[in-house]
Amino acid sequence: MNVRKVIGGLAMLSAVGVLAAGCGSSAAAASPPAPASSSAAYHHAKGKKTKKSDVHVRGRVTSISSTALTLTTKKDKTKVFVLTPGTAYQQHRKTILPSLVKVGNSVVVAAKHLHGAMIALKVNLT
Numbered sequence: 001m002n003v004r005k006v007i008g009g010l011a012m013l014s015a016v017g018v019l020a021a022g023c024g025s026s027a028a029a030a031s032p033p034a035p036a037s038s039s040a041a042y043h044h045a046k047g048k049k050t051k052k053s054d055v056h057v058r059g060r061v062t063s064i065s066s067t068a069l070t071l072t073t074k075k076d077k078t079k080v081f082v083l084t085p086g087t088a089y090q091q092h093r094k095t096i097l098p099s100l101v102k103v104g105n106s107v108v109v110a111a112k113h114l115h116g117a118m119i120a121l122k123v124n125l126t
Contacts, residue, residue, distance in 0.1 A: 053110035053121050057081075061105045066098075069120060071107060081109050081120040091125040101125055 057079050059071035069081045089096050101107065106126045111118040 053112050055111050055118065056108060058108045061101060061103050061107055064101055064103065069123065081111050081118050083120050087120045088122045090122060096125065
């Protein structure tokens, strides 16, 4: 049997199955279509991608632990960020180990407000 015929037959069967599932079903017609992928949740109606982080803060590290990063900005404001296992650490666009971030380093932190805390998504060593 020809492979093209088998693939064509399977495609035809799946198309018929989709059409048959939608026939006469008012509940299926009323529900909105599911997003094509998980990244679709980050797109505006115009197709522009939204930012995952809502704040970027530049400053000097005054304290760092496995769960928190504290820094001071140029305006002498203290900012505290929650560090998670998902926090990325970079320097010159390359991934680095979290242990390379030390007190006194200049950093830019991309973070997201969540339940009253700022969750660090990325710590960029500058």
